[in-house]
Amino acid sequence: MKQKTIARETSLQGIGLHTGNKVKVCFKPAPVNAGINFVRLDLPQRPTIKAELKNIVSEPDVPRCTSISAGGATIHTVEHLMSVLCGLEIDNLIVEIDGNEVPGLDGSALMFLKAFKEATTVEQAAEREFYEIKEPLWVERDDSAICVVPYANFKVSYTLDYNHPDLGAQYFSVDVSPANYEKEIAPCRTFCLESEAQQLKKVGLGKGANYENTLVVSRQGVKNNKLRFDNEFVRHKILDFIGDLYLFGKPIHGHVLAVKSGHRLNLTLLQKMSALNPEKKNTRIAMPESVKGAKQLNIGQIMAILPHRYPFLLVDAVIELDAGKRAVGVKNVTINDNFFQGHFPTRPVMPGVLMVEAMAQVGGLAVLTHEQHGGQVAFFMAADKVKFRKVVSPGDRLVIEAEVVKIKSKITQIRAVAKVDDKIAAEADLVFSFTSADYLA
Numbered sequence: 200m201k202q203k204t205i206a207r208e209t210s211l212q213g214i215g216l217h218t219g220n221k222v223k224v225c226f227k228p229a230p231v232n233a234g235i236n237f238v239r240l241d242l243p244q245r246p247t248i249k250a251e252l253k254n255i256v257s258e259p260d261v262p263r264c265t266s267i268s269a270g271g272a273t274i275h276t277v278e279h280l281m282s283v284l285c286g287l288e289i290d291n292l293i294v295e296i297d298g299n300e301v302p303g304l305d306g307s308a309l310m311f312l313k314a315f316k317e318a319t320t321v322e323q324a325a326e327r328e329f330y331e332i333k334e335p336l337w338v339e340r341d342d343s344a345i346c347v348v349p350y351a352n353f354k355v356s357y358t359l360d361y362n363h364p365d366l367g368a369q370y371f372s373v374d375v376s377p378a379n380y381e382k383e384i385a386p387c388r389t390f391c392l393e394s395e396a397q398q399l400k401k402v403g404l405g406k407g408a409n410y411e412n413t414l415v416v417s418r419q420g421v422k423n424n425k426l427r428f429d430n431e432f433v434r435h436k437i438l439d440f441i442g443d444l445y446l447f448g449k450p451i452h453g454h455v456l457a458v459k460s461g462h463r464l465n466l467t468l469l470q471k472m473s474a475l476n477p478e479k480k481n482t483r484i485a486m487p488e489s490v491k492g493a494k495q496l497n498i499g500q501i502m503a504i505l506p507h508r509y510p511f512l513l514v515d516a517v518i519e520l521d522a523g524k525r526a527v528g529v530k531n532v533t534i535n536d537n538f539f540q541g542h543f544p545t546r547p548v549m550p551g552v553l554m555v556e557a558m559a560q561v562g563g564l565a566v567l568t569h570e571q572h573g574g575q576v577a578f579f580m581a582a583d584k585v586k587f588r589k590v591v592s593p594g595d596r597l598v599i600e601a602e603v604v605k606i607k608s609k610i611t612q613i614r615a616v617a618k619v620d621d622k623i624a625a626e627a628d629l630v631f632s633f634t635s636a637d638y639l640a
Contacts, residue, residue, distance in 0.1 A: 201326060210225040241296075494521075562611075583629075
């Protein structure tokens with residue numbers, strides 16, 4: 200995936216939910232690897248605050264929001280804006296702001312999203328970098344907890360439970376993609392209990408909050424407003440969580456399972472992620488030079504592309520190759536293959552599942568030699584219309600033809616046929632997904 204910024208400037212203005220200050224923000228394109236940078240136009244020297252972990256304020260003077268600070272300058276309530284940037288996969292942006300709090304607008308991310316869609320996003324030359332969750336991570340505080348487990352993309356499952364008659368428990372789960380974010384998360388507004396709203400006002404906060412930009416929950420339900428979703432509260436908690444997590448400085452690949460987490464616990468998770476793997480970049484590695492433009496592949500070239508090794512590397516050679524379109528591979532079946540020791544040893548037969556695996560490996564070679572997927576790893580996702588038509592025994596030469604039916608950035612569909620002496624032994628439709636080869640590091 201390529202990094203993204205916006206094609207042209209766009210701006211918004213409103214008031215801060217907590218400070219009540221009027222503020223204008225102008226969003227401008229930024230170069231590759233710049234990240235998200237806030238510029239305080241109202242201060243001398245116009246200090247820049249980068250949206251990254253080290254700049255998160257751990258003990259903010261404005262609670263119930265996420266603040267960042269650098270060079271003596273602070274910006275409050277950045278989570279809604281950061282959330283939509285993550286949802287739309289925007290990596291690089293300049294945010295010029297003439298106040299100390301991002302405007303609350305309608306209390307959701309919807310108006311930010313509309314502004315960025317009007318400005319349009321554009322791909323840039325550099326690859327995106329991801330933080331890959333390699334093993335389960337866990338943080339907890341009192342009765343709140345967050346667990347993150349490995350996952351090919353980014354998914355958030357959240358349980359909200361205030362143990363309060365005015366609110367109750369809610370659960371929602373979403374794969375975070377631009378389409379899902381726009382439809383399921385962006386419209387969801389911030390909320391509080393009526394008693395909390397009164398307390399915030401007493402301590403001088405919530406000055407910009409009103410019934411239009413904040414869902415105030417009383418014993419009779421939401422006051423002077425209507426829900427956009429029956430479970431809008433938990434969806435907004437996910438919106439906040441996505442924004443906080445994007446302050447790590449790069450998107451993550453992982454499945455987050457959160458129970459009653461808030462800004463403080465979210466920060467604890469980010470700190471643990473950083474401590475466990477501070478330098479890992481998880482970028483795509485280059486395709487081996489010996490493979491580029493090749494029409495056939497020997498075993499050395501195959502091993503440079505596929506991660507499989509004995510006893511699970513089931514392709515001896517590729518005798519025809521049209522990268523990204525078609526591959527013909529060969530598996531020489533011999534009595535020395537380890538699976539014959541236990542699979543009908545008195546009359547050896549190659550297991551059908553291994554014929555499917557061999558077809559998948561040839562299909563993987565057809566795709567992974569294409570420039571779009573060079574240096575990646577293919578994950579076998581699905582097999583359909585699998586049929587076994589002929590027994591394969593020691594001494595047979597299994598010739599596997601794999602045709603690419605559909606190829607996209609994340610998923611590829613392949614039609615594969617395995618033959619012995621030009622007679623079909625097995626056939627299947629196979630589906631793959633892709634991730635960085637660093638997944639195996």
